[in-house]
Amino acid sequence: MAAVAPLRPGWTHRLIASPRFQGWAARFPLTQGLVRRDGEALFDLVAGFCHSQILSALVQFDIPDILMERPAKPAALALRCEVPEARMKVLLQGAASLGLLKRKRDGRFSLTRKGAAMVGVPGLRDMIRHHDVLYRDLADPVAFFRGDVETELAGFWPYVFGGEMGPTEAARYSRLMTESQAMVAEDTLRRVSLRGVKRLCDVGGGAGAFLTAAASANPDMALVLFDLPQVVPQATARFASAGLSARVDIVPGSFRDDSLPDGCDAISLVRVLYDHDDETIADLLSKCRTALPPGGRLIISEPMSGGDVPERAADAYFSLYTMAMRTGRTRSFAEIATLCGTAGFDVARPVRPLRPFVTSVLQASVSS
Ligand SMILES: CC(C)=CCC/C(C)=C/CC/C(C)=C/C=C/C(C)=C/C=C/C=C(C)/C=C/C=C(C)/C=C/C=C(C)/C=C/CC(C)(C)O
Numbered sequence: 001m002a003a004v005a006p007l008r009p010g011w012t013h014r015l016i017a018s019p020r021f022q023g024w025a026a027r028f029p030l031t032q033g034l035v036r037r038d039g040e041a042l043f044d045l046v047a048g049f050c051h052s053q054i055l056s057a058l059v060q061f062d063i064p065d066i067l068m069e070r071p072a073k074p075a076a077l078a079l080r081c082e083v084p085e086a087r088m089k090v091l092l093q094g095a096a097s098l099g100l101l102k103r104k105r106d107g108r109f110s111l112t113r114k115g116a117a118m119v120g121v122p123g124l125r126d127m128i129r130h131h132d133v134l135y136r137d138l139a140d141p142v143a144f145f146r147g148d149v150e151t152e153l154a155g156f157w158p159y160v161f162g163g164e165m166g167p168t169e170a171a172r173y174s175r176l177m178t179e180s181q182a183m184v185a186e187d188t189l190r191r192v193s194l195r196g197v198k199r200l201c202d203v204g205g206g207a208g209a210f211l212t213a214a215a216s217a218n219p220d221m222a223l224v225l226f227d228l229p230q231v232v233p234q235a236t237a238r239f240a241s242a243g244l245s246a247r248v249d250i251v252p253g254s255f256r257d258d259s260l261p262d263g264c265d266a267i268s269l270v271r272v273l274y275d276h277d278d279e280t281i282a283d284l285l286s287k288c289r290t291a292l293p294p295g296g297r298l299i300i301s302e303p304m305s306g307g308d309v310p311e312r313a314a315d316a317y318f319s320l321y322t323m324a325m326r327t328g329r330t331r332s333f334a335e336i337a338t339l340c341g342t343a344g345f346d347v348a349r350p351v352r353p354l355r356p357f358v359t360s361v362l363q364a365s366v367s368s
């Protein structure tokens with residue numbers, strides 16, 4: 001009898017890649033479900049850009065808002081959106097196949113649960129609308145990953161380059177940032193206890209959404225907002241309308257050039273680190289360490305890479321996003337923990353994020 005050749009590493013991959021094996025597995029009753037699921041998942045990746053563009057067209061035509069009122073026929077939507085009816089049918093059919101719309105028996109389309117949820121997610125439609133910039137940057141992925149693309153996204157968020165931005169740009173960026181901040185604040189505050197904190201400083205606090213949310217959950221806490229001089233005016237109005245003006249100190253400044261306000265026993269950095277390189281962050285964390293007393297707390301909240309266990313939202317979206325911005329990167333919990341440790345913080349064990357596509361949280365403290 002002929003000797004059986006030993007199995008070499010990688011043999012399973014070669015077997016699965018073989019069209020003959022694929023054909024057999026697709027027919028064999030015990031494997032055909034798996035083959036179909038893998039095939040569908042792979043096809044979803046192949047078609048991902050079309051899916052995103054269907055979503056984008058739906059949002060740009062305001063179709064989710066229109067359907068909030070009542071289900072509609074393709075002809076009515078075509079008229080309203082100034083799209084030929086046959087093309088509108090393709091869009092609606094596509095959106096229905098993606099689970100955003102439902103096709104009713106009488107031919108009208110209505111929102112599904114996911115479609116209706118989208119209307120209420122703060123900032124999501126603005127996010128989808130501004131993805132044209134990101135997707136242009138990604139149009140040539142080989143050049144993008146080689147670092148050969150002059151990305152547009154870098155110009156979209158000019159504050160990152162040291163605050164060279166006028167009031168119009170500041171307002172545009174802040175709206176996008178503030179709207180999406182609601183969910184980030186909610187998930188952060190559900191994962192972090194601010195009990196015992198007397199004065200919280202939100203560094204890079206933008207238009208003050210995180211402090212506003214933190215204030216309502218902690219009525220005795222004093223608040224400090226530190227951000228670039230062009231950005232802080234937006235926070236003034238927000239605090240005034242939330243009746244918080246008396247509880248908040250607004251401190252304009254740059255963490256690159258200025259020291260951080262003292263007298264606080266907690267500092268939060270919400271979606272700040274991933275905009276910057278390691279050197280800038282090392283300096284910032286060291287300034288946080290200097291500003292805080294023994295026992296002082298540091299809260300970092302932003303989308304984090306899964307590290308050893310890659311995570312889809314952070315590793316296949318935010319990492320590309322921050323790469324397109326060219327100034328920072330999406331880091332894992334472990335990487336941020338190392339930077340905090342070097343700055344002299346004791347880092348608490350990771351807590352499972354509620355929604356990794358919204359944010360992950362790291363807590364650290366100054367040894368007392
Ligand atoms: C009543 C009946 C009939 C049934 C009840 C059943 C039931 C309980 C249904 C629940 C339905 C429901 C309420 C669903 C809610 C769904 C929600 C809230 C979904 C939320 C989704 C959020 C998403 C997709 C968020 C995406 C966020 C993104 C893409 C953020 C991007 C941020 C970026 C790019 C920031 C960049 C800025 C910079 C500069 C890098 O810092």
Ligand SMILES: C[S@@+](CC[C@H](N)C(=O)[O-])C[C@H]1O[C@@H](n2cnc3c(N)ncnc32)[C@H](O)[C@@H]1O
Nearest residue numbers: 177181204205206227228231254255256270271
């Ligand atoms: C991505 S935004 C996050 C804003 C807010 N924390 C949030 O989550 O919505 C980053 C913030 O850091 C601020 N920032 C950037 N560079 C800064 C600097 N050198 N000093 C102070 N703030 C800065 C920006 O103005 C902006 O408000």
